[in-house]
Amino acid sequence: MSTNIDHIKEEHxxxxxxxxxxxxxxxxxxxxxxxxxxxxxxxxxxxxxxLIIRAELFQPGLQLVVPGFFNQMTxxxxxxxxxxxxxxxxxxxxxxxLPMMIGAPDMALPRLNNxxxxxxxFAFTMLLSTLFFESGGxxxxxxxxxxxxxxxxxxxxxxxxxxxxxxxxxxxxAINVIATILNMRAPGMxxxxxxxxxxxxxxxxxxxIAAMPVLAGAITMLLTDRFYGTSFFTAAGGGDPVLFQHIFxxxxxxxxxxxxxxxxxxxxxxxxxxxxxxxxxxxxxxxATASIALLSFIVWAHHMFTVGMPLAGEIFFMFxxxxxxxxxxxxxxxxxxxxxxxxxxxxxxxxxxxxxxxxFTIGGFSGLMLAITPADFQYHDTYFVVAHFHYVLVPGAIFxxxxxxxxxxxxxxxxxxxxxxxxxxFWMTTxxxxxxxxxxxxxxLAGMPRRIPDYAVQFTDFNMIAxxxxxxxxxxxxxxxxxxxxxxxxxVTAADKSWEGAEGLEWTLPSPAPYHSFDTPPKxx
Amino acid sequence: MNRLSALLIxxxxxxxxxxxxxxxxxxxxxxxxxxxxxxxxLIFYITVVIGVIVFGVMFYSIFHHRKSKGxxxxxxxxxxxxxxxxxxxxxxxxxxxxxxxxxxLIMMEDTRxxxxxxxxxxxxxxxxxxxxxxxxxxxxxxxxxxxxxRQLGSKIDVKKVDNYLLNVDNEVVLPTDTKVRILLTAxxxxxxWWVPEITGKKDAIPxxxxxxxxxxxxxxxxRGQCTELCxxxxxxxxxxxxxxxxQEYVKWVSLNQKNRVADKSE
Ligand SMILES: [Cu+2]
Numbered sequence: 190m191s192t193n194i195d196h197i198k199e200e201h202x203x204x205x206x207x208x209x210x211x212x213x214x215x216x217x218x219x220x221x222x223x224x225x226x227x228x229x230x231x232x233x234x235x236x237x238x239x240l241i242i243r244a245e246l247f248q249p250g251l252q253l254v255v256p257g258f259f260n261q262m263t264x265x266x267x268x269x270x271x272x273x274x275x276x277x278x279x280x281x282x283x284x285x286x287l288p289m290m291i292g293a294p295d296m297a298l299p300r301l302n303n304x305x306x307x308x309x310x311f312a313f314t315m316l317l318s319t320l321f322f323e324s325g326g327x328x329x330x331x332x333x334x335x336x337x338x339x340x341x342x343x344x345x346x347x348x349x350x351x352x353x354x355x356x357x358x359x360x361x362x363a364i365n366v367i368a369t370i371l372n373m374r375a376p377g378m379x380x381x382x383x384x385x386x387x388x389x390x391x392x393x394x395x396x397x398i399a400a401m402p403v404l405a406g407a408i409t410m411l412l413t414d415r416f417y418g419t420s421f422f423t424a425a426g427g428g429d430p431v432l433f434q435h436i437f438x439x440x441x442x443x444x445x446x447x448x449x450x451x452x453x454x455x456x457x458x459x460x461x462x463x464x465x466x467x468x469x470x471x472x473x474x475x476x477a478t479a480s481i482a483l484l485s486f487i488v489w490a491h492h493m494f495t496v497g498m499p500l501a502g503e504i505f506f507m508f509x510x511x512x513x514x515x516x517x518x519x520x521x522x523x524x525x526x527x528x529x530x531x532x533x534x535x536x537x538x539x540x541x542x543x544x545x546x547x548x549f550t551i552g553g554f555s556g557l558m559l560a561i562t563p564a565d566f567q568y569h570d571t572y573f574v575v576a577h578f579h580y581v582l583v584p585g586a587i588f589x590x591x592x593x594x595x596x597x598x599x600x601x602x603x604x605x606x607x608x609x610x611x612x613x614x615f616w617m618t619t620x621x622x623x624x625x626x627x628x629x630x631x632x633x634l635a636g637m638p639r640r641i642p643d644y645a646v647q648f649t650d651f652n653m654i655a656x657x658x659x660x661x662x663x664x665x666x667x668x669x670x671x672x673x674x675x676x677x678x679x680x681v682t683a684a685d686k687s688w689e690g691a692e693g694l695e696w697t698l699p700s701p702a703p704y705h706s707f708d709t710p711p712k713x714x
Numbered sequence: 715m716n717r718l719s720a721l722l723i724x725x726x727x728x729x730x731x732x733x734x735x736x737x738x739x740x741x742x743x744x745x746x747x748x749x750x751x752x753x754x755x756l757i758f759y760i761t762v763v764i765g766v767i768v769f770g771v772m773f774y775s776i777f778h779h780r781k782s783k784g785x786x787x788x789x790x791x792x793x794x795x796x797x798x799x800x801x802x803x804x805x806x807x808x809x810x811x812x813x814x815x816x817x818x819l820i821m822m823e824d825t826r827x828x829x830x831x832x833x834x835x836x837x838x839x840x841x842x843x844x845x846x847x848x849x850x851x852x853x854x855x856x857x858x859x860x861x862x863x864r865q866l867g868s869k870i871d872v873k874k875v876d877n878y879l880l881n882v883d884n885e886v887v888l889p890t891d892t893k894v895r896i897l898l899t900a901x902x903x904x905x906x907w908w909v910p911e912i913t914g915k916k917d918a919i920p921x922x923x924x925x926x927x928x929x930x931x932x933x934x935x936x937r938g939q940c941t942e943l944c945x946x947x948x949x950x951x952x953x954x955x956x957x958x959x960x961q962e963y964v965k966w967v968s969l970n971q972k973n974r975v976a977d978k979s980e
Contacts, residue, residue: 249879250872251864257946330943336920337903337945424921430904431919465781467791495906495917495942497898497924500823504816511808518804519797525772526796530788532781543776547769554761561811563818564754566914567739567747570906570941635736636910638941641949643864645879646872650735 212307215299216704217284218601223306224281225594229670231273231313232587236663238266243625243659246652251643259642260328261320267331268348271448272355273313275582278590279451280305280362283390285601287366289695289702290384292375292711297368305361312354319344330640332441333408335422335433339415346416349408356401363397366390375694377713381475384693385468388475389454392482393447399486400443407436431496438489446485449581450478452589453520456542458693459596460524463539464531465690470523477516477523484513494565503562510560514553521550536688537611541592544584544619552580555630570640573633579626584619591618591669598676599683603701606676614672617665624658743932743957744912749818757811764807822914825927828895832888836898836905836918836940839947843886846897848967856950857881864950880937885954889963890933896926903945909938909955917942930957 205213214220241262245253254262284302288295296302319326324342327333338345370391374383383391410421411433420426422433453474461468468474490498490506498506524546533539555577559565568574599605628651633639637648644652686696694711695702742748779785833844840855856864860879863870872878888894898907898918908915912928930936938953958966 250868250870251866253866255866255946256949260943260946260948328946334904334943337943340903340945424919428921430921464779464787466787466789469790470792470797472792473797495915496919497916497922500820503819503823507815507819508812511812514808515801515804519801521768522800523797525768525775527791528772528775528779530785530790531775531779532785532787533776533779534781543772546772550765550768554765557761557811558754558757561753561757561815563746563750563815563822563914564757566822566916567750567754567910569915631735631737634739636740636938638908638939638949640943641939643879643949645877647736 213303215295215303217288217296217299217302217706218702218704220296220302220306221281221284221286222601224277224284227306227309228274228278228281228590231269231277232666234317235266235269235274236666238262238269240659240663242266243656245642246644247656248653249644249646249649254642256642257325257328260330260640261326263640264327264330265317265320268316268327268352269313270582271331271444272352273309275448275586275590276355276359277309279390279393279448280359282451282455282590282593282597283362283366286597286695287369287387287390288373289600289698289706290387290693291370291373291378292694292707292713293369293373294705294707296365297373298365301361301365305358305365308354308358308361312351312358315347315354316351319347332434332437333411334437335411335414335430336424338411339423346412349412352408353405356405359397359401363394363401366394367398370394375707375710375713381472382713385457385471385474386451386454389450389457389478392478393450396443396447396450396482396485400440400447403436404440404444407433407440410436431493434493434496435490438492439486441492442489443482443485445581446481448586450482452545452586453478455589455593455596456524456545457520459538459542459592460527460546462596462688462690462692463536463542464528464533466527466531467692468523469526469529470519473519474523477519480516481513484509484516488513491560491562491565494562495569507560507562511557514557514560517553521546521553532690534689536595536608537606537615538592538596540612540615540619541588541595544615545588545592548580548584548588548619548622552577552585555580568633570638571633572629572637572639575639576626576629576633579629583626584622588618594673596688597695598673599687600695600698600700600702602677603681603683603699604676604679605683605687606672610668610672610675614665614668617668618662621658621661621665625655625662626658628652628655628658740911742911743934743936744928744930746822746913746926746928747911749821750914753815753818756814760807760811822927823925825895825925828893828927830889830892831895831897832886833897833899834907834918836900836902836907836944836951838902838945839940839951841905841907841940841951841953843884845967848971850967850970852884852970854882854884854886854954856952857883861950877937879950880939880952880954882952882954885935885956887956887958887963887966888928888930889960890930890957892960892963893927893929896928898922898924898926904942905940905944905951906942907938907953908941909936909953911936912955912957915941930955933957933959 322343326344327348329338413419414421420428422428422430457468488510491510559568632648632651637644683700685700739754742751831846833846835842840853842853844851859875860881863872863875898916900918900920905918906915912930913926916924916926936955940951
């Protein structure tokens with residue numbers, strides 16, 4: 190036993206350097222950084238695709254790309270952003286923060302941690318390589334609905350294999366998160382004393398374990414339909430194309446909350462810090478998160494109200510979907526109550542968090558409208574839906590990630606970013622995100638379907654505005670990268686507790702945080 | 715650079731000449747589309763009121779409870795009463811929304827007592843229409859002018875094309891003041907049939923037959939599009955419905971039945 194421990198200690202001193210350090214690392218901070226940088230790279234690749242889409246849609250008529258390639262861009266943009274940018278960003282934040290927040294030295298399963306990251310570059314190389322195939326990349330939308338997806342070119346098995354790899358990576362990551370949170374909390378930190386970010390990640394990890402295998406099943410059935418003569422989803426062979434949609438969205442709806450629950454955790458951490466007041470209703474925040482997670486398994490068919498379900502089914506899914514507004518409302522009210530009679534300051538993380546609350550709530554309102562089945566028959570598959578989910582994912586999930594990076598950057602690096610530039614970044618991002626996505630509500634209501642490369646001339650004006658906004662948004666993110674690199678070049682000056690109102694174990698560590706967060710567990714009372 | 719500035723000027727000019735800043739759902743001309751519009755407006759106004767209250771409180775707090783104004787943080791951080799209240803009130807509001815929504819839904823899904831049946835089949839990338847009782851049947855696809863203009867590098871100014879992308883070779887003709895049942899299916903992949911002013915959309919799925927009904931109250935031409943991604947030309951399979959008074963419809967049917975008979979005899 191003791192030789193074992195000696196051996197582990199030995200390892201700390203003989204770290205490989207250079208590239209090998211990053212390939213072999215089992216350290217939660219190294220892996221967290223890898224995830225975050227990877228996510229940033231994917232964010233720009235997916236964003237570049239979005240700009241191709243917006244450039245084509247700048248005016249009616251086809252100017253730049255053929256419709257087939259346009260469909261590849263919408264499909265890939267979604268896959269890259271969801272699986273490449275957002276999910277790895279949250280896993281990266283979990284890696285950095287969870288051990289520090291619960292008073293642990295590292296994640297519970299460090300080698301698994303290394304593996305779950307290093308699957309990603311291979312999976313995405315394979316996914317992106319399909320764009321260079323003669324038959325092109327996937328073009329049936331990220332939802333891969335058959336029979337259309339079965340018509341795809343040679344890219345299909347590669348896309349499915351890379352999704353399998355991403356699923357495996359997510360499940361391994363989730364297992365690690367659960368093992369860490371349940372086993373490695375500092376003495377005295379009961380479940381109901383855990384920081385709220387830890388809670389949201391614990392629940393998210395269970396969602397991942399429940400949802401990803403369902404996706405794996407659905408896409409495997411697609412694969413056998415295409416190559417092994419089964420007909421799960423082809424009507425001609427007695428199969429059912431709608432069955433795929435049910436299975437897909439049984440994964441897909443929890444997936445939506447996988448992308449937003451950790452964001453809730455971040456906002457619930459930052460709002461109290463800059464209000465200098467404890468989070469209002471901690472217990473109800475935990476219960477609300479858990480209820481949202483449970484509800485997420487019984488609302489899936491609201492993505493497919495138009496497939497012709499029985500009336501009873503439509504009513505059931507309408508009611509359950511509307512119910513989600515209750516716990517989500519509780520969260521928003523709790524955030525507002527946290528600010529109420531606080532002592533607020535408005536540093537960059539706080540600005541992004543406040544914009545999150547407002548813009549995410551707008552996305553929530555359009556979500557409530559979409560839940561109303563008879564009205565959804567009009568909204569479904571129009572730009573109104575595109576506006577809705579971009580409001581919850583861009584100024585929702587992405588703003589939360591950006592806020593988290595600004596908030597914890599001094600802890601991670603010991604260096605403070607330039608506050609003025611941070612604020613410029615915030616205002617540019619917020620203005621452009623609205624210029625991009627708000628007009629999409631209008632064209633959607635006026636009747637513009639989504640996933641079309643060209644449109645009738647009455648939609649021109651708002652599409653032009655949206656395209657201008659999208660390019661502005663893209664440019665603003667270059668400023669973000671500049672700010673990050675500029676920060677990294679600073680000398681180490683950040684205080685251990687970088688924000689006056691910040692609370693939590695991570696702020697008891699020095700800045701930058703030591704390589705092994707807590708060698709001896711802190712006492713929590 | 716010259717081309718770019720020409721493009722910019724052209725696009726700015728088009729903003730003024732083609733200004734069409736429609737921001738809302740069109741009011742319908744059929745009971746189902748009208749009901750959807752009314753529900754849409756109801757829910758929208760409710761969310762606006764909630765938004766004004768919540769954001770109002772939030773901005774009051776942002777302006778008054780800031781450190782720079784000397785605000786000292788209060789210490790409260792929970793209140794069971796308040797939390798119960800703001801769980802119950804949204805629930806009650808939701809019940810208030812669910813009742814009209816359910817009524818409308820039941821009305822929309824009731825396809826009984828229809829007078830005529832139109833069967834719609836989605837193809838990549840056109841529609842086929844069969845008038846089940848009247849024995850008329852034809853394909854309908856994007857009209858030639860739009861089709862030429864929409865090709866990459868066509869150099870045709872799409873703004874000069876009549877109803878660009880929303881025009882077809884053969885229009886669907888339907889009688890007004892008649893309950894029409896529409897059956898939807900597809901022969902290859904999933905499509906969706908949507909004409910916003912007369913009805914919400916429904917998917918046309920291979921192996922399935924879905925139902926819709928419309929009862930158009932106003933003669934006119936109504937345009938829509940396929941709304942389920944169906945491959946490369948998904949954006950180019952529009953729908954045009956011409957609603958005419960009953961007598962005119964009867965005339966149209968007899969004319970088209972005759973043509974069919976004539977075609978067969980040749
Ligand atoms: Cu279609």
